Amino acid sequence: MMKLLRIELKKILTYKIFWVLTGLYFVFLALGIILGEHIINNWVDSINRHIPLPLPHVTLYFFPDVWQNITFFAGIRYFLIFPAIIIIILITNEFTYKTIRQNVINGMSKVDIQLSKLQIILCFSVIITTIIGIVALILGISNTDSAGMHLMLTKLLFLPAFFLEIFTFLIMAYFCAFLLKHTGLAIGFFTLYVIIIEPVLYFLLKIPGLQPNNVSQYLPVNSVIRIVEYPAISSLQRIMGITLQDHISLLHCGITVGYSALFLGVTFVVMRRRDL
Amino acid sequence: MDTLLSLHEISKNYGKIHAVDKLSMNIHKGQVFGILGPNGSGKTTTLSIVLDLIKADHGSFQWFGNVPSKETRKRIGSVIESPNFFPYLSAQKNLEIVAEIKDLSYDDIPTVLKMTGLYDRMNSKFRTFSFGMKQRLAVASALLGDPDVLILDEPTNGLDPQGIAQIREIILRVAGEGITIILASHLLDEVQKICSHVAVLNKGKILFDGEVSEVLAEADCIEVSADNLELLGKVMSEYPQCKSIAKSNDKLLLYFKTLVKPQEINQFLFSKGITVSHLMERKRSLEKHFLELLAQES
Numbered sequence: 001m002m003k004l005l006r007i008e009l010k011k012i013l014t015y016k017i018f019w020v021l022t023g024l025y026f027v028f029l030a031l032g033i034i035l036g037e038h039i040i041n042n043w044v045d046s047i048n049r050h051i052p053l054p055l056p057h058v059t060l061y062f063f064p065d066v067w068q069n070i071t072f073f074a075g076i077r078y079f080l081i082f083p084a085i086i087i088i089i090l091i092t093n094e095f096t097y098k099t100i101r102q103n104v105i106n107g108m109s110k111v112d113i114q115l116s117k118l119q120i121i122l123c124f125s126v127i128i129t130t131i132i133g134i135v136a137l138i139l140g141i142s143n144t145d146s147a148g149m150h151l152m153l154t155k156l157l158f159l160p161a162f163f164l165e166i167f168t169f170l171i172m173a174y175f176c177a178f179l180l181k182h183t184g185l186a187i188g189f190f191t192l193y194v195i196i197i198e199p200v201l202y203f204l205l206k207i208p209g210l211q212p213n214n215v216s217q218y219l220p221v222n223s224v225i226r227i228v229e230y231p232a233i234s235s236l237q238r239i240m241g242i243t244l245q246d247h248i249s250l251l252h253c254g255i256t257v258g259y260s261a262l263f264l265g266v267t268f269v270v271m272r273r274r275d276l
Numbered sequence: 277m278d279t280l281l282s283l284h285e286i287s288k289n290y291g292k293i294h295a296v297d298k299l300s301m302n303i304h305k306g307q308v309f310g311i312l313g314p315n316g317s318g319k320t321t322t323l324s325i326v327l328d329l330i331k332a333d334h335g336s337f338q339w340f341g342n343v344p345s346k347e348t349r350k351r352i353g354s355v356i357e358s359p360n361f362f363p364y365l366s367a368q369k370n371l372e373i374v375a376e377i378k379d380l381s382y383d384d385i386p387t388v389l390k391m392t393g394l395y396d397r398m399n400s401k402f403r404t405f406s407f408g409m410k411q412r413l414a415v416a417s418a419l420l421g422d423p424d425v426l427i428l429d430e431p432t433n434g435l436d437p438q439g440i441a442q443i444r445e446i447i448l449r450v451a452g453e454g455i456t457i458i459l460a461s462h463l464l465d466e467v468q469k470i471c472s473h474v475a476v477l478n479k480g481k482i483l484f485d486g487e488v489s490e491v492l493a494e495a496d497c498i499e500v501s502a503d504n505l506e507l508l509g510k511v512m513s514e515y516p517q518c519k520s521i522a523k524s525n526d527k528l529l530l531y532f533k534t535l536v537k538p539q540e541i542n543q544f545l546f547s548k549g550i551t552v553s554h555l556m557e558r559k560r561s562l563e564k565h566f567l568e569l570l571a572q573e574s
Contacts (some may be wrong), residue, residue: 003376003379006376007373007376007377010365010369010372010373010376011362011365011373014364014365014369015364016364093362097360097361097362097363098358098360099360099361099362101329101356101360102360102361102374102417103377104327104328104329104349105327105329105349105352105354105356106349106350106354106374106377106378106417107346107347107349107350107377107378107379108346108377109346112346273331275324275329275330275331276329276330
């Protein structure tokens, strides 16, 4: 197993495109996390102009809500798409350069190839989750007063939930890459699906007589990003009387695991039948 | 002799086209085995099947007398069609990946790079290589870890004469070390120069299978000429082994039932009072044999 990972790391570590995209991802993610708070506070400001009693500015990054809020932002599809594109490139490169053929000729099985890519997805998900965790910890410590510190770990479960979110999202990218084989085609289709096709489907499924949120919420991308729900802005919620989901959606966790199994299974069957 | 690779009635169809049609053959240890056939005769498909890249519709094959697995593939060095490497990695790094897959140490890498004349460029990225160098890197990767057998599919395709000479020289050197080589080619000349055995393939079927020297040794006919052609023909028709006589310009072409040497003919004619002005053995070339075989088929 370590052997497969060693081989994959050799392919990745000196790959410029990989580092550029990873760098871009973290830059955008950092911007998102910083701007997230600003955007909400701007919105608060615009409301304050119309009401006599001004609402307070929100802080998203204090314990314990920081865990939910930061994983929510990192789980937005526009951010998730970056690591997904990286995974698609790493997989379709094998087809473009025909190194997948060469690897089989040299003594890898088709299953080995899939396992090696899965290991990369696993590592990538662990690393991103760890970084998010560290950032959340730093933000939490610097934004929480001493009175709130004892709540530090109460919402920590959002971190493993985020891990499941990104892992499954990357499995979808993996499925798409193995199926379509061409880099451009796979990235194009995946991006189109995640950003346009599924939101449209989601909307269409909700219209005709179906109960709202009934079928549409089980679409793959929707299931994944629903694991961690909207940010908890307790001060605002209390004032405005909104109740937002502040727990992890176990239903969507289950569906997500189901989708992972399905995508992995279909990829396995397709690869077994396909000639290289 | 140890059988290295045996194929039993392998078939692969693409729609109505029989790419490989009930192909059976045995390749033994130590042979330099040529698979000769025109483009589209099923050479690459056959090799892809025995390397597990393509699934055969029917039939089976064995490597080293065992059921094929990824472990058996680690003992085979192959160059199939184009050289496949990561363009952004150096020659060294690309070979390290191959070594990892085959469970080899990196110690052999400098050796194979030297052997293929790429040692000075080991740290250059693959994409900066000329086509000839890419092909040599593919051969270098195939040679890693002293494989039991080397499979080369059109290894000189698309190379310039210098590149062709370099690759052939490497192949001959490797063959000299006793490594079994399977070489697919559509170039007769290549097979003739390198191989000890040959299987001629057309439309997925084997037309001929045997030693190259055997094919070449067979004298096709003997050309003979004398001042009096008419008399010469008459005398020759009395020769017991003579099968047929054909006239070609100022020469007679003599075909025999068995192998007859030119000196026997010379002696025979001299004893009959005829002095020849021209006497030549015309060996059947592999090319001619090849074309004949293809002609019989169609």
